[in-house]
Amino acid sequence: MPTAKSSASPISRVNDFVVRFANVNGSGSASANEMFARAIMRMGVPVAPRNIFPSNIQGLPTWYEVRVTEASHLGARGGSDLMVAMNPQTFDKDIASIEPGGYLFYDSTKELPASKFRADITVIGMPLTAICNREYTDPRQRQLFKNIIYIGALSALLDMDMTALEKLIGEQYKGKEKLIEPNLKALNIGRDYAILNLQCPIGLRVRKADKVGDRIFIEGNAAAALGAVYGGATVCAWYPITPSSGLADAFTKYCEKLRIDPETKKAKYAIVQAEDELASIGMVIGASWNGARAFTATSGPGISLMQEFIGLAYFAEIPAVIFDVQRAGPSTGMPTRTQQCDIISCAYASHGDTKHVLLFPENPAEAFEFGAIAFDLADRLQTPIFVMLDLDIGMNHHLSRPLVWDDARKFDRGKVMTAEELEAGKDFGRYLDVDGDGIPYRTYPGTHPTKGSFFTRGTSRDRYAKYTEEGAPYVDNMQRLVRKFDTAKDLVPRPLQSNSVNQTKYGVIYFGSTSPAMDEAIHMIESRGHTLDRMRLRAFPFHSSVNSFVADHDFVFVVEQNRDAQLRSLIVNECGIDPVRLVPILHYDGTPITARFIAKAIGDHLDQLKVTPLKVNS
Amino acid sequence: MTYLAKPKFHHPNLPKNDLGYTHRDYEGTVSTLCAGCGHDSITAAIIQACFELSIEPHRVAKISGIGCSSKTPTYFLGNSHGFNSVHGRMPSVLTGANLANRDLIYLGVSGDGDSASIGFGQFAHALRRGVNMAYIVENNGVYGLTKGQFSATADRGSKSKRGVTNTDNSIDLAAIALQLGASFVARSFSGDKHQLVPIIKAAISHRGAAFIDIISPCVAFNNHAGSTKSFDFVREHNEAVNRLDVISSRMPIEVKYAPGTVEIVEQHDGSTIALRKLDADYDVHDRSAALGFLQHHAAKGQIVTGLLHVEKDSDDLHAHLHTVDAPLNALNEKELCPGQAALDTFNASMR
Numbered sequence: 001m002p003t004a005k006s007s008a009s010p011i012s013r014v015n016d017f018v019v020r021f022a023n024v025n026g027s028g029s030a031s032a033n034e035m036f037a038r039a040i041m042r043m044g045v046p047v048a049p050r051n052i053f054p055s056n057i058q059g060l061p062t063w064y065e066v067r068v069t070e071a072s073h074l075g076a077r078g079g080s081d082l083m084v085a086m087n088p089q090t091f092d093k094d095i096a097s098i099e100p101g102g103y104l105f106y107d108s109t110k111e112l113p114a115s116k117f118r119a120d121i122t123v124i125g126m127p128l129t130a131i132c133n134r135e136y137t138d139p140r141q142r143q144l145f146k147n148i149i150y151i152g153a154l155s156a157l158l159d160m161d162m163t164a165l166e167k168l169i170g171e172q173y174k175g176k177e178k179l180i181e182p183n184l185k186a187l188n189i190g191r192d193y194a195i196l197n198l199q200c201p202i203g204l205r206v207r208k209a210d211k212v213g214d215r216i217f218i219e220g221n222a223a224a225a226l227g228a229v230y231g232g233a234t235v236c237a238w239y240p241i242t243p244s245s246g247l248a249d250a251f252t253k254y255c256e257k258l259r260i261d262p263e264t265k266k267a268k269y270a271i272v273q274a275e276d277e278l279a280s281i282g283m284v285i286g287a288s289w290n291g292a293r294a295f296t297a298t299s300g301p302g303i304s305l306m307q308e309f310i311g312l313a314y315f316a317e318i319p320a321v322i323f324d325v326q327r328a329g330p331s332t333g334m335p336t337r338t339q340q341c342d343i344i345s346c347a348y349a350s351h352g353d354t355k356h357v358l359l360f361p362e363n364p365a366e367a368f369e370f371g372a373i374a375f376d377l378a379d380r381l382q383t384p385i386f387v388m389l390d391l392d393i394g395m396n397h398h399l400s401r402p403l404v405w406d407d408a409r410k411f412d413r414g415k416v417m418t419a420e421e422l423e424a425g426k427d428f429g430r431y432l433d434v435d436g437d438g439i440p441y442r443t444y445p446g447t448h449p450t451k452g453s454f455f456t457r458g459t460s461r462d463r464y465a466k467y468t469e470e471g472a473p474y475v476d477n478m479q480r481l482v483r484k485f486d487t488a489k490d491l492v493p494r495p496l497q498s499n500s501v502n503q504t505k506y507g508v509i510y511f512g513s514t515s516p517a518m519d520e521a522i523h524m525i526e527s528r529g530h531t532l533d534r535m536r537l538r539a540f541p542f543h544s545s546v547n548s549f550v551a552d553h554d555f556v557f558v559v560e561q562n563r564d565a566q567l568r569s570l571i572v573n574e575c576g577i578d579p580v581r582l583v584p585i586l587h588y589d590g591t592p593i594t595a596r597f598i599a600k601a602i603g604d605h606l607d608q609l610k611v612t613p614l615k616v617n618s
Numbered sequence: 619m620t621y622l623a624k625p626k627f628h629h630p631n632l633p634k635n636d637l638g639y640t641h642r643d644y645e646g647t648v649s650t651l652c653a654g655c656g657h658d659s660i661t662a663a664i665i666q667a668c669f670e671l672s673i674e675p676h677r678v679a680k681i682s683g684i685g686c687s688s689k690t691p692t693y694f695l696g697n698s699h700g701f702n703s704v705h706g707r708m709p710s711v712l713t714g715a716n717l718a719n720r721d722l723i724y725l726g727v728s729g730d731g732d733s734a735s736i737g738f739g740q741f742a743h744a745l746r747r748g749v750n751m752a753y754i755v756e757n758n759g760v761y762g763l764t765k766g767q768f769s770a771t772a773d774r775g776s777k778s779k780r781g782v783t784n785t786d787n788s789i790d791l792a793a794i795a796l797q798l799g800a801s802f803v804a805r806s807f808s809g810d811k812h813q814l815v816p817i818i819k820a821a822i823s824h825r826g827a828a829f830i831d832i833i834s835p836c837v838a839f840n841n842h843a844g845s846t847k848s849f850d851f852v853r854e855h856n857e858a859v860n861r862l863d864v865i866s867s868r869m870p871i872e873v874k875y876a877p878g879t880v881e882i883v884e885q886h887d888g889s890t891i892a893l894r895k896l897d898a899d900y901d902v903h904d905r906s907a908a909l910g911f912l913q914h915h916a917a918k919g920q921i922v923t924g925l926l927h928v929e930k931d932s933d934d935l936h937a938h939l940h941t942v943d944a945p946l947n948a949l950n951e952k953e954l955c956p957g958q959a960a961l962d963t964f965n966a967s968m969r
Contacts, residue, residue: 041969216968226964232954234946235717237710258956266942268949270717272935275743279710282703282740286714289701290679290722291947294714308704402965405958411951444947445679445699445715446722453676455692457702467692 008120012203015070020080026058032147033064042164075517152190159201220393223364225250227371235294237283243391244325247297277302291444295321311350319378337590338391343566362515379414422451430465438484492539500531507553524599636672656808656834667818687729687756706737709744719945724751734770750934752821758836759847766839777844801932802828816862825886826932
């Protein structure tokens with residue numbers, strides 16, 4: 001029985017709202033919901049979808065959120081304007097999360113008492129189960145087509161263009177053409193029912209626009225994997241772990257497409273699913289030592305397991321690329337929820353004095369670029385490079401600028417001494433700082449019959465790679481490693497600074513997947529009467545401009561998605577900054593950070609400052 | 619001291635191999651192991667084997683883990699790159715190195731602590747994958763560098779130097795290598811150079827995962843009465859199933875064998891193994907029978923040595939992965955980077 005009752009005035013918005021689908025996982029809903037998001041994008045309206053899923057294959061609650069945003073606010077917003085409540089387990093919570101004046105779409109096959117609903121929302125019931133039972137006999141079909149039917153209904157409720165949906169169904173079942181017709185039929189069943197029985201359209205509407213441009217719709221894991229292909233990775237060793245498995249899967253898929261020798265049909269790559277993360281990183285180090293470009297993809301628990309090997313690669317100076325798709329820790333934590341919580345464990349991975357290069361891409365386009373750059377940096381610096389993705393970037397589709405490659409670009413293989421150079425009598429000391437940048441020359445195994453061989457080890461050694469436990473050469477070597485890390489500061493992607501038009505004493509530092517929410521939050525903060533200069537960090541070690549940015553402001557907020565303000569600690573530690581000048585803004589419940597959260601946290605803080613101005617002497 | 623190079627001078631008439639190298643060209647630095655250590659005999663056997671096979675001395679990658687055995691790669695093949703990695707992880711480093719460049723010879727050197735305990739998993743998986751390598755375990759039944767604790771290959775009931783009896787069951791790495799599908803499995807004894815050198819040669823010539831368990835007594839901590847890895851015990855209980863001669867393709871077969879006593883096994887690199895049977899019924903191609911044979915004799919306290927198993931048409935990880943013939947580390951931008959044109963197509967497909 002369709003019902004409609006409301007006491008708050010219903011939200012009325014075009015191309016600016018959030019639809020949230022509450023489903024049971026394993027029911028096939030994700031692909032239907034994704035199709036819904038894509039259809040809106042095809043109408044020229046930017047979307048930001050996010051899949052909030054359990055660590056489970058079937059039966060647990062899962063949500064899919066589509067933010068429709070003509071203004072291209074691609075971060076998560078929070079709340080929902082239209083809740084598509086398909087999961088009885090979470091029904092009450094789902095209703096509670098609807099914005100005042102929002103809409104509820106639910107399966108009304110079974111009559112529910114009025115107490116189940118809220119007075120301030122519009123309730124739209126559609127007997128989906130009854131319709132599916134009538135139309136289909138096969139239980140799996142009833143389940144799968146139910147998803148398509150509600151998409152059909154939504155298309156009418158939101159006044160969407162049917163041709164985009166129809167086209168998408170055609171594309172999705174390309175090669176399985178006999179599935180196209182039944183899916184189109186289901187879509188129309190839903191749409192026709194809505195038109196006949198429901199009040200269409202509701203206050204939320206999708207209107208054709210021209211705001212998507214040439215942007216692409218891609219997951220960060222896929223983009224990073226493609227970056228590895230373009231960056232020349234030939235060896236990938238990995239161990240399955242959420243949320244990084246998709247990266248290795250995508251690398252496999254792209255290699256099968258782009259890296260098969262056309263004549264011999266043989267593979268110009270080797271991918272090994274290792275027995276664990278220790279073996280994955282061991283293989284990466286072995287391959288890199290031997291002159292191939294190699295990487296692994298993992299998440300926090302994998303990083304923990306790789307610690308010993310990472311220290312070896314640091315100390316023995318072997319390139320390695322590690323994609324860390326971060327998830328909520330500690331321990332198993334929340335394996336399908338996002339966080340930026342491996343900053344410290346990666347920056348200082350392994351025992352003894354170590355420091356590592358981290359890259360912080362903000363979105364898939366940068367995941368592609370940094371994914372490729374990482375291999376140049378690893379070769380140039382002869383050290384592990386961490387590409388710090390997270391579940392939000394990695395596993396969600398993002399509207400992202402198209403991927404670009406300069407065909408004139410050459411791989412930077414770093415300082416490798418050749419057989420010719422050795423033959424010509426060039427002095428080879430594996431750990432000799434010839435150029436004063438802390439980076440020594442290396443040779444690949446098998447280069448020359450009598451010159452250039454050396455023994456790679458995790459034990460201390462002198463400049464010519466000879467074992468020693470003497471203090472002076474050990475210190476000499478450790479100092480050179482510091483010099484090398486300083487060199488890295490100017491090689492890694494620089495921070496991006498954008499100053500407010502009005503002079504301000506306050507700044508904000510952020511990185512990675514916080515980026516879209518920050519872009520949006522800055523306007524919200526401005527509308528509260530505050531101004532902020534912004535700096536987005538893109539790598540560690542920090543460029544000298546980080547010091548000057550902090551120095552130029554009384555306070556700098558550091559926004560991050562972990563409990564312990566890990567990036568802030570790293571800045572304090574590495575830049576020697578007084579901690580009171582860095583105000584932590586922390587979001588770590590496992591959901592992507594939102595503009596609302598940032599704007600409130602920073603806005604409230606600045607409001608307080610306005611009421612009781614602090615006396616700053618400096 | 620490991621950093622002490624051996625003097626380079628040598629007798630002017632030292633014999634040379636096909637490539638014109640002498641034995642000395644395959645040596646490394648001076649060993650720092652205890653005088654009389656079994657491992658030094660294995661080092662000598664490796665040098666001999668590489669010399670006899672006329673391997674280019676720089677075309678080997680010698681990779682090890684941590685422990686006494688894992689130190690030995692500094693003592694041989696000084697012109698080859700070596701990698702002393704982390705404890706128990708030689709197999710993964712070797713696997714990666716092998717993926718990067720299929721053209722080198724891979725010599726993995728490990729010990730019983732390295733391969734039977736901390737690195738048992740990596741040992742198993744490298745063999746299971748068929749990585750093209752000669753994987754040598756210098757097996758002495760104890761942790762030498764940490765002064766004599768039992769390792770996982772110490773036999774149950776054997777006694778430590780301090781008089782403690784081992785109550786844990788032992789791991790027979792050769793038996794497990796057979797079970798895991800290694801295409802070449804042998805066991806030998808560091809004190810039997812005549813058996814060991816040809817086995818190492820055959821393992822190096824073999825395509826695929828070649829595993830050699832070499833019993834190598836620890837003179838400092840495991841060479842006493844009550845040990846089952848002492849020189850005396852191994853000599854007394856050695857049950858050799860065969861003797862090998864490895865004949866390279868360049869050498870004419872000169873040795874005359876009595877009819878019916880020798881089996882010729884063709885190797886992938888063109889060389890042949892002449893297998894002189896000591897046990898007439900032992901079939902090196904029957905994996906499950908070999909496993910039974912090992913267990914049967916182990917129960918009697920005997921140590922079965924010799925070439926235990928070899929697969930006739932073995933292949934390796936590169937064959938399984940169908941990789942290109944060129945080493946992956948030699949491919950450049952042109953061969954690896956699909957360029958903007960492919961990206962344009964990709965971008966178009968993602969809208």
